[in-house]
Amino acid sequence: MATTRPTPPDRPYHHGDLRRAIMSAALEAIAAEGPAALSLRDLARRAGVSHAAPAHHFKDRAGLLTAIAAEGHELLADALRLAGDLREAGVRYVRFAREHPAHFQVMFSPQLLRPDDVELVTAQALSGAALRDAVAGVPDRDRGVEARLAGVAAWSLAHGFATLLLAHNLDDALDGGDPEETFRELATTLFRPGGGADTP
Template sequence: MTTSRSTYHHGELRQAVLAAALDVIAADGPGALSLRDLARRAGVSHAAPAHHFKDRTGLLTAIAAQGYDLLAAGLAGAPGLRERGVRYVRFAVEHPAHFQVMFQPDLLRADDPDLLAAKERASAELRTGVAGLTDVPDARTAGIAAWSLAHGFATLLLTRNVGGAIGDDDPEEYFRSLTGLLFSPQLDPHGGE
């Protein structure tokens, strides 16, 4: 859908381009992204998106930074590691385009300060969940195991590889069941509440 140039105010174009990019990525993946196409969709000159993002890599980096910020906000305050995993899965389901971009470092500017800061905020939230663990010989390895489970389940869910297996079950409840099967109750000292 093309929008008239007159509907955009200065400062809104950046967000409009990000939103259009997320729509393209959700529908066709990051490979389908083109600044020229996004400019057309926004009804602006083809140079306008480049003013905000420089190039496609800059746009994808901005999407990833935004995604890490959303993930950090979603993880904040979750009680226990299990619930942080549930919120991780929720984030992936609610923000599939961000999720696709965030974990493809070859698409991003790895040294971008906004990206690095956002990744650190999300990592700090994940580490907070691991910090509550007791009686584990190696908290770092436990954290990687928990992240692998949440990330793997979210990826399988988004790529529709577990849809038949979980049926109509709520993905978040299904994830809670998975963690109960594979990890001790100590991962969730608050009982999931």
């Protein structure tokens, strides 16, 4: 008489899902506690996988954070490409930070990453190119400064606003107002509707 083997219990993740599950658990942990508190062993517990799984896919904590940063730069590049002008690129930058706060924290923490990682370097180039394209769309007569400095100014404005926003340093100043609309109004004081800098 043949015996029937019991059906093994379903595993929570398998094949390609495992890497995504670990990254998702990491993003949740970073959003709640910051990247400094990230532990591969804790991530394994959160994702319901063996304690060796995160190391198998990412080698170490720096590898995991680098993968998150690379994904963040790709998402940011996609967001910036949808902007119609430089000012709207800034609005989309702020929106990205609000919608992906964990990515945002990690992307700009180079001390946590592997700076020579090919995927990261490629993704950083994509987001940088998207910002430069937005700046390049501003006519020379409206920009006020050369393209390189205009890009620095635009990035500084959007990144500074987003950073202060995520740290709740703008809560009183916004007074319940929509952050994206507030940024749009702020950018309008510095840029013409077409995206260029105001001139006296």
